[in-house]
Amino acid sequence: MPLYEFRCRDCGSFDRSFSMAAVPDAADCPECAGSSRRQVGGGAFVRPGSAAARLIDATTRTASEPAVVGAPAGRSRAPVTRNPLHRKLPRP
Structure with missing residues (x-):
């Protein structure tokens, strides 16, 4: 159900939930x-x-409480191969 905002002259505004077919002009x-x-x-x-x-x-909430980063993102390394034939391949 949708929320509707009402305003009291003395107390200020407040919200109430009504069905769309039964929304009063005053509450x-x-x-x-x-x-x-x-x-x-x-x-x-x-x-x-x-x-x-x-x-x-x-x-x-992120506007006033940004997420805290513990450490900078690490560099991703390619997996190290132990195959001696891979040493002969060209490197970038």
Whole structure:
């Protein structure tokens, strides 16, 4: 279900989830129980805890908490061969 944002004059904004067919123009504020008007804007269609929500949260989190690198990436080496005939091959 989509989330809709409502704004109370005294307490600020809060989100509520309603089905698209039953969205009211006003809702009761959870703090002061006063009437709050619905804000104009897009609803959020991402369910909390879903894979999409986790991806969005992880992407947002990297802006303030970048991943820490322990060491620089090592150089990849070609496997060493012990065949004596390979020594006669041209090297790059």
